[in-house]
Amino acid sequence: MLDRAREFDGADPLAKYRDRFELPAGVIYLDGNSLGKLPKDTPARLERVVRQEWGQDLIRSWNSAGWIDMPQRVGAKIAPLIGARPNEVIACDSTSVNLFKLISAALAMRSGRKVVLSEPGNFPTDLYMIEGLERQGIANRRLAPREQLAKALDEDVALLLLTHAHYKTGEVFDMAALTRAAHEAGALVLWDLSHSGGALPVQLNECDADFAVGCGYKYFNGGPGAPAYAYVAERHLPDLQQPLTGWFGHKAPFAFSDDYEAAPGIEKLLCGTPPILGLAALEVGVDLIAEIGVDRLHEKSKALSEFFRACLQAQGVNLDLVSPTDPDARGSQLSFRHREAYAICQALIARGVIGDFRDPDILRLGFAPAYLRFEDIAEAARHLAEVLGSGEWQRAEFRQRAAVT
């Protein structure tokens, strides 16, 4: 398969972008869906922010270096990549904190309704943030398996909160259909794009989505714990209220008035002082993904994951795939169920093939298309076949659990 892989790489229009990322020797990185790679431009950008803007220009950089509107600027760059208008997206806080803002905002817009509907097994923080509002007495959390979501959308539901591409299985929801169903039931919709933004085409405007949040450190390559982003449909901006009313969301933060008056636009989602180092790194990652283009990335990601499956098959490996077999129905990943997924994952890591394990039994392999070659895929499949065939995963060192992400 290596020959075929090299042929594919030779014909790959995105092959040249691989060089724009730092490529550690001896590593095949199938975990860009957990922490994206370092773009080569990032260290120099951070060095400029730190040494020049902070070190030399100090407080003046809030104006002279444009720190003051970085959340809006980076948000506006993310917007076209998720099918939104530039004034509908802002980069700030964490995905979790942004979930809290937008769940709250939705509940305030649907007074009389308290139910926030999601599915069991959604990414935990999505579910936990609903619980936070539940403990405040503001929300009721309701979970229904995805095939029963339509039925669970009754007149008590204020908000449907779903993750577009499932973090574990990669299954992708039909955003247009679910959004329509929610609206027909009088509910609003909040999409978590953490596992789709920057990897799959997302059409928030076209789907008439109300709200969205997403992650900066996966496919946007913003660095560990990068700021997240949040989207509010333009039609909701004038009336939107969210409870994390910090000074940066004020319409005139530097008037230092005692009373809060929300900024008119998307900047009303800001709370505290923006994290400039994190935003600078995120901006580099977003610029690079925008340059490559999400549609092309999506095409390549489908080709990569299908090629991986073909490689496994060619080597007689038969693993239990929990991701959809149709590449258009899944995110940029393949997940396999195996009782010994943890140990297999560790054995792969020892060979330099970095995927991740998701409790209790999922081996998750991500195919971030911006920096993976088909050759890497063939090699990864060979390693996986060898790990399974040799039984080396049974070694004690691979079965010893540590904290993982």
Next chain:
Amino acid sequence: MLDRAREFDGADPLAKYRDRFELPAGVIYLDGNSLGKLPKDTPARLERVVRQEWGQDLIRSWNSAGWIDMPQRVGAKIAPLIGARPNEVIACDSTSVNLFKLISAALAMRSGRKVVLSEPGNFPTDLYMIEGLERQGIANRRLAPREQLAKALDEDVALLLLTHAHYKTGEVFDMAALTRAAHEAGALVLWDLSHSGGALPVQLNECDADFAVGCGYKYFNGGPGAPAYAYVAERHLPDLQQPLTGWFGHKAPFAFSDDYEAAPGIEKLLCGTPPILGLAALEVGVDLIAEIGVDRLHEKSKALSEFFRACLQAQGVNLDLVSPTDPDARGSQLSFRHREAYAICQALIARGVIGDFRDPDILRLGFAPAYLRFEDIAEAARHLAEVLGSGEWQRAEFRQRAAVT
């Protein structure tokens, strides 16, 4: 006064620490209380985090580089500097977001009481975060001038929220007395240490304080928009509930369970994935302040600000000081009221003396003692005398307003 200044500098035991900070040429920086200077060790630390830990080691750094417990580690280093135990402090999110968590937590602990008491003119975000909870129907905001706070502490008050050193005037509250008064009224207390942490001795444990928050980018020199910190007295940790229940506050985040169970300790204040770049920069700043020592910093800051006043007097400058004249009653700053404070501040900046302006009429000069010399103080006073004497602040270019922080 320059001779006396140089004498003082020669005898200053902290003089050597100045070299540990980046010192832009031609600048006298009196705004370390808004954005602290860049420690010289920070760029190398960030470069290591970015190029090695992120770029080379990728996802493995959550364990191998200790990313996973950075919020706890940095918090534990801040703790002794504010009179707290290591397990009572955590570095995370922004000051504003941390205010929301702890105001909410206090209200949950005092059910039946809804009033959060503060003073008008407190830093806006403190007041705004109460309003956010007010809009949720959970809190009632009550403001009373500081001389009437004791009287306003009635049986409806769940929480007293005050800023230890006032951002505008520098006035310092008697933390022990106010905490006692609140407790006697059955209320809890939350101290905002943004303008005291790292500059003044703070004795949270000794004062029996319940909660505190503080800023990472002022006296702790953590960089623009650095993560903030939060303190919870050990006695409150077991029962504490806060509504921003993100996955990093879960007792087993990587079990990926559907239901939230708070971590037992201070890490229950975590919400989303920690911002590693920001925490790394903050850690360098905190280490440096810890090395110098808060008591010594405080002594020097009092000497600096008193010397500034003496210099002004020697030059016949008579400005309206709104900070307390007793250096023990104020933070590390001097604030002057002047109708033309904005233009005066701009004229000073044009001369390389960077202070800041606080609407509507305050010229605020901060004396971050870790990197200022007495010579800088004498020079700053001379510039201020010249700006006032020459009337150069009247130039149009200095009266034109821009966004400032």
